[in-house]
Structures are given as structure tokens and as C-alpha cells.
Amino acid sequence: MSASQKAGDKTPTAESYRQLQEQNRQLRRILEITRILNTTLNLDTLLNTIIAMARDITATEAASILLLEPSSGELHFKAATGAKEAEVKSLVVPLEGSIAGWIVTHNRPLIVNKASEDHRHYQQVDHLINFSTRSILGVPLSVKNRTIGVIEVVNKAKDLPFTEHDREILETLAAQAAIAIENAQLYKNLQDQIKAREEAQSRLLHTEKLASIGQLVAGIAHELNNPLTSIIGYAQLLQYNQKPGETQSDLDIIVDQARRAAKIVRGLLTFARQHPPEQKPVQINDIINSTLNLLDYELRTHNITWRTHLDPNIPLTMADPNQLQQVFVNLTNNARYAMSTAHGGGELTITTETGPSLLPESLPDQPVIRVIVQDNGPGIPPDILPRIFDPFFTTKSVGEGTGLGMSVCHGIISEHKGHIWAESSPGEGATFFVELPIVAPVLDSTADSPPLLDASTLNSQARILLVDDEKEILTVLTRFLQKAGCRVDAVSNGRAAFPLLEQTDYDLILCDIRMPGISGPEIYRYLQTKNPVQAGRLIFITGDVVNPATQRFLEETGVPCLSKPITPIELLQKLAQSGAIEASPDGIPAESPEDITAEGDEL
Structure with a gap:
């Protein structure tokens, strides 16, 4: 046998041996892959492992x-090799007009060795990442x-x-x-x-906690209203009764501080609100x-610039505008x-939009109006983030906050069947x-509420009955009403009133x-039965406006109600506006020689 013949026999034998070695390597890799695939349930890790091994074998x-x-009937890139993986993973590939779509639709593998000549090649991927696809091998992922998808490998080595x-x-x-x-x-x-279930349970527990605290707060606020009045x-x-001087200044401080306390009580009552919003x-x-x-002045003087991105197509919805404004005031002031505390200023951005809820388990298949309030503060x-809606929780210094603002916001939004939450990273602001x-508007055709009093039935000599179990309130209101020229009877319980x-x-009662x-x-x-005319002259003054039974009673009867703490001046102003009393030229109610008439339980 010649040397040339021996050389001719050696080449195919070496090639066959090389191919056999490559096949054995691939089989070993497949066995290794099987073992690795069974060791993780993390989807991202799994997908990246699969494509790395696919490229290797x-x-x-x-x-x-x-x-x-x-x-949607679309294919989404979930994993890709290469430097521009992020760009590729952002692409959506249609079933029609793509090689991957053809593989999924026909549930068959496909070899395309000249991709540029195949009409099914989806070239947008190449354009996005500046890549040249010459050949593709794709096989379906089937269970x-x-x-459920497709795995593709691109461009065989050495252009084979x-x-x-x-x-x-x-x-x-x-x-x-x-x-x-x-x-x-x-x-x-x-x-x-x-x-999602844990988050829903957490929100439910949080809501229940706020509700229970709200009941306690409502009772406390009611008790505070009487002494504040x-x-x-x-x-x-x-x-x-005092001339201008140091005593007058001291009294001004007392009134101002009492009003401050009354403002806190109003915050407590708002937080404890248990009736549906208007x-x-x-x-x-x-x-x-x-x-x-x-808030423009406050923002400007604290070096806060603001901008809005308000969707002009936001639809009308049924809500309480005053309550919602309170929410947005609190959010803006907190931002x-x-x-201003952290940086001496900043930028506030408020966005409105409509679309599916970002909490689909809470508002499933329901479009929502979304308001996003974003700042570039310290974050x-x-x-602290899980506690921001807890009542009385505040990060502000003593005297700068009561810790009720965010709790009030949570309560108001919950009453509107909505949701409020925050996202933040330290140093990157808060959102x-x-x-x-979205609740379809219902137009109210009813007329405006009538005034508290009918001016035609009262004058500066109005005869008034006061009924309140707080004797101090009886005394001070009686003296002020007498200054207005009214004749007053005052009793401290209902039995003495009969x-x-x-x-x-x-x-007036x-x-x-x-x-x-x-x-x-x-x-x-009792008045409805005995004297319906006098029943129409009754006005309630109470600090118990958040009690559900009180709310139902007032709604059913339509009896006017003034909320404590109400100052005597405020009460007189309301009576004067209705014509029940006459004010002196300097704005102070005129003096009257009438003495207090106290019957029943005397003052």
C-alpha cells in the first residue's frame, strides 16, 4: 500500500473521531444541564443558564x-446573550412575520441558514442592537x-x-x-x-388597626370638645371686659392656644371619621x-419648584373634593x-393618569384615576416606610407635627374605596x-341647604332655650347670648327641659x-309629637358628629347641627347671619340687662 493511500485513510478516520468526541461532549453537557436545571426554581437564573448552555452545545x-x-398572543424576550441583553429583552415579537412566531405557531423546529433571504426574519431585532443575523436554529419549548415559547441559537461558528x-x-x-x-x-x-395575599392581609390589618384606634380617638375628641368650648x-x-394691656395679651394667647388645641381635635375627628364622604x-x-x-406661597418661600403632568382626559368621578384636597395638601406639605429640611429646597412633581390599578388584587379589572406625588428629597x-400611615407617628420635631396627617390621608382614601401607598429609596426622594x-357622576338636582334659622321668626329679643350637660358651656353661651339681646333659659339635662x-x-332651641x-x-x-313648630326651631350643638348613630339621625331628620368646639363668637355670628340677633356697630354684641334664667338643674 502506498503512502498516499495510507494518508487518505487517516483523514476520514480522524474526522470521525473528532465528531465522536464532540458528540460525547454534547451528551455530557446535556446530562450536566439536566442536573443543573433541577437545582433551581429561580426563573431568571434558569433562563440565563439555558441560553448559555444552548450557545455552548x-x-x-x-x-x-x-x-x-x-x-396578547405575542412573544417576549425573557433571556438573551450579548452585551445588549437589556435592549433585546424590551422587544415584543409578533407571531405573524417572525421565525420565532412560525416555530411557536407550527410547534416545529426550523433551520434557516440564510436569514436575510427568509421573509419571516424579524429584522427589527438586528436594527435595535446593530447585529447581523446570518443563520438561525429554533426549536419550540413544549409542555x-x-x-410555551421558543429557544433560538444564531450564527453557527465559522459560518457553518x-x-x-x-x-x-x-x-x-x-x-x-x-x-x-x-x-x-x-x-x-x-x-x-x-x-399579594400577604400585602392584602397587611393592608387589611392596617385598616382594622386604624379603625379601632379611630373609635378610641373619636371618644377622646368628643370629651375634649366640651372643655375647649x-x-x-x-x-x-x-x-x-378687659382694657388693652398685658392681661389682654395674655387672653389672646389663651384663645390662640385653645384654638390650636381645637385644630388638633378637628384632626382627630377627621381621622376618626366613620361616615361616608360627601x-x-x-x-x-x-x-x-x-x-x-x-400652597404656592409656602412652596415658593421654601425654595420648592413644582411642575405638573395632568392628563387632560381625566374623567369626572364621584368624591368629596374637600377631603381629597386635604389629602393633597398633606402630601404636598410633607414633601x-x-x-426644605434636608436640602433647603427641591422639586415637586405631580402627575395624574388613568389606567389599570398598580394593585390589581385590590382593584381587579377596574380602571382608576392615579395621582403620583414625587419629590427629590432625602427619601x-x-x-420607617411601613409606619408612615400609623396614627401619631411622625419624624418631625416636637411641636412641628401631630402624626395624624398621613393617617387622615389613609382614612379618606379608604373611604373613597381607593388606595394610597409610598415607594422610596434613601437619598432618591419619595413617591x-x-x-x-372611577365612579360615574350622579348629578344632584336638590337645592342648596336652607339657612340654620328662619330670620322671619326671630329678632334681637329672641327667646332661647339652652340644653347641655356641661354647666360651663351653659354659663358662657348664656352670657354671650344675653349680650346679643336674647332672653335665655338654660338647663343641664333633658328632663328639666320638658x-x-x-x-x-x-x-330657638x-x-x-x-x-x-x-x-x-x-x-x-318629643317636640315632633307635642309641638312640631318648635321642633323646626331646634339646632343641635355637639362634639359627637362622627358617631354613626348620630350621623344617621342627622341625615334622617335633617336637623341642623353645629360641631363643637364652637366659640360663642362663632355661634353669635351664625345667629346674626340668619337675622336672629343684632350686632353693635363695633362688631361686639350689644349688652342686655337680662339676667340668666336657670330652671331645673340650676347653674
Whole structure:
């Protein structure tokens, strides 16, 4: 045998040996892949492992996995090799007009060795990442005869064509990968459901906690209203009897501080609100603009610039505009405080938009109006973020905040069947989200509420009955009403009021609601039976406006009600506006020689 013949026999034998070695390597990799795929349920880790191995066993330049989104019928890149992985993963590939779509639709592998000549090649990917696809091998990812996606490898090394052996080896990998991907997706879905349930439970517990605290606060606020009314009333009474000087200044301080306490009580009552908000058609954009106009001076003087991105197509919805403005005022003021304290200024951005809820488990399949309030302040530390809606929690210095603002916001938005939450990273500012359901407006054709008093039935000599179990309130209101020229009877319980109501035709009856023994509503029902005309002259003065029973009673009867703490001056102003009394030229009610008439339980 010649040397040339021996050399000719050696070459094919060496090539066969090389091919056998490559096949053995690929098989070992497949076995290794099977072992690795069974060690993780993290979807991202799994997908990146699969494409790295696919690229290795097929000796290609790049690899990717696209998964099918059943609801949209589109393919989404979930993993890709290469420097521009992020750009690729942002792409959506249609089923029609793409090689990947053809593979998924026909549930068959496909070899395309000249991609530029194939009309199914989706060239947008190449354009985005500045890549040249010359050849493609793709196989479907199938589980139980259901195609969930496709795995592709691109550009065989040395520009060799893809072979049937490449197809077989990639199909072997795909068979194992599809099962692993399906399991990882199921695990991820389960984890997402558990997380969503935990978040929903957390919000429910938080809401229940706020509700229970609200009941306690409502009771405390009611008890504070009575002494506050007395403190302010007596201080104002002294102011009218004192000449200008140091004592007058001291009285001014007492009144100012008592008003400050009254403001805190109003915050407590707002937080403890248990009745549905007043619903009327509102435009959220208008409330935002009104809020910013209201706070413009505060923002400017604290070096806060603000801008808005308000969707002009925001629909009307049924809501309480005053309550919503209170929410946006609180959010804006908190952002202003955070930015000015940390940086001496900052930028506030408020955005409105509509669309699906970002909390689909809370507002499923329901479009919402979303308001986003974003600042570039110091952000909220992770350990504080879960507590920001807790009542009385504040990071402000003593005297700068009561810790009720965010709790009030939470309560108001919850009453509107919406949600409020915050997202923040330290040093990157804070973003608050408010989502409100879109409720079709219902136009109210009813007329405006009538004035508290009918001016035609009263004059400066009006005969008035006061009924309140707080004797200090009785005394101070009686003295002020007498200064207005009214004739006043005052009793401290409902039982003592009955004989007076039988003997006297009162022009006005001012009555507390909650009293020991006979309550205000019982007095009203008594008058309805005995003297319906006098029943129409009754006005309640109470600090119990958040009690559900009180709310129902007032709504059912339509009896006017003034909320404590009400100062005597405010009460006189309301009576004067209705024509019940006459004010002296200098604005102070005129003196009257009448003495206090106290019957029943005397003062």
C-alpha cells in the first residue's frame, strides 16, 4: 500500500473521531444541564443558564429564549446573550412575520441558514442592537403538547450551516428546559400570589388597626370638645371686659392656644371619621391645581419648584373634593418639609393618569384615576416606610407635627374605596401613589341647604332655650347670648327641659345630643309629637358628629347641627347671619340687662 493511500485513510478516520468526541461532549453537557436545571426554581437564573448552555452545545454566537404571552398572543424576550441583553429583552415579537412566531405557531423546529433571504426574519431585532443575523436554529419549548415559547441559537461558528444533529441536540435541551421553565413559572406565580395575599392581609390589618384606634380617638375628641368650648368662651368673655394691656395679651394667647388645641381635635375627628364622604362630581385635576394655588406661597418661600403632568382626559368621578384636597395638601406639605429640611429646597412633581390599578388584587379589572406625588428629597428609610400611615407617628420635631396627617390621608382614601401607598429609596426622594376608582357622576338636582334659622321668626329679643350637660358651656353661651339681646333659659339635662318646652314658645332651641338620661334626639322626637313648630326651631350643638348613630339621625331628620368646639363668637355670628340677633356697630354684641334664667338643674 502506498503512502498516499495510507494518508487518505487517516483523514476520514480522524474526522470521525473528532465528531465522536464532540458528540460525547454534547451528551455530557446535556446530562450536566439536566442536573443543573433541577437545582433551581429561580426563573431568571434558569433562563440565563439555558441560553448559555444552548450557545455552548451548538457553538453559536448568540442564543435567546422567547416566551408566549397567551393573553396578547405575542412573544417576549425573557433571556438573551450579548452585551445588549437589556435592549433585546424590551422587544415584543409578533407571531405573524417572525421565525420565532412560525416555530411557536407550527410547534416545529426550523433551520434557516440564510436569514436575510427568509421573509419571516424579524429584522427589527438586528436594527435595535446593530447585529447581523446570518443563520438561525429554533426549536419550540413544549409542555404536554402546549407550546410555551421558543429557544433560538444564531450564527453557527465559522459560518457553518446548522445541521440536523444541531437540531436534535437543541431539541433534547429544549425538552428538559421546557419542563424546568414551566415549573419555575408555576413557582414564581405561587410566590407572587403569596406576596399579594400577604400585602392584602397587611393592608387589611392596617385598616382594622386604624379603625379601632379611630373609635378610641373619636371618644377622646368628643370629651375634649366640651372643655375647649368653655376655655375659648370664657377667654373671649374676659377679652370683652378687659382694657388693652398685658392681661389682654395674655387672653389672646389663651384663645390662640385653645384654638390650636381645637385644630388638633378637628384632626382627630377627621381621622376618626366613620361616615361616608360627601359624594359629588369632581375633576381631580382641578383639585390638584387648587391645592397648588393654595400652597404656592409656602412652596415658593421654601425654595420648592413644582411642575405638573395632568392628563387632560381625566374623567369626572364621584368624591368629596374637600377631603381629597386635604389629602393633597398633606402630601404636598410633607414633601415640602422633607425637601426644605434636608436640602433647603427641591422639586415637586405631580402627575395624574388613568389606567389599570398598580394593585390589581385590590382593584381587579377596574380602571382608576392615579395621582403620583414625587419629590427629590432625602427619601424615606426602609425601617420607617411601613409606619408612615400609623396614627401619631411622625419624624418631625416636637411641636412641628401631630402624626395624624398621613393617617387622615389613609382614612379618606379608604373611604373613597381607593388606595394610597409610598415607594422610596434613601437619598432618591419619595413617591406617593393615590388610586381612586372611577365612579360615574350622579348629578344632584336638590337645592342648596336652607339657612340654620328662619330670620322671619326671630329678632334681637329672641327667646332661647339652652340644653347641655356641661354647666360651663351653659354659663358662657348664656352670657354671650344675653349680650346679643336674647332672653335665655338654660338647663343641664333633658328632663328639666320638658316643662319649659310646655310652658314657653321658644324662638330657638340649642341642644346637645349626648347627655345622661334624656338625649337630644329624644327631645327632638318629643317636640315632633307635642309641638312640631318648635321642633323646626331646634339646632343641635355637639362634639359627637362622627358617631354613626348620630350621623344617621342627622341625615334622617335633617336637623341642623353645629360641631363643637364652637366659640360663642362663632355661634353669635351664625345667629346674626340668619337675622336672629343684632350686632353693635363695633362688631361686639350689644349688652342686655337680662339676667340668666336657670330652671331645673340650676347653674
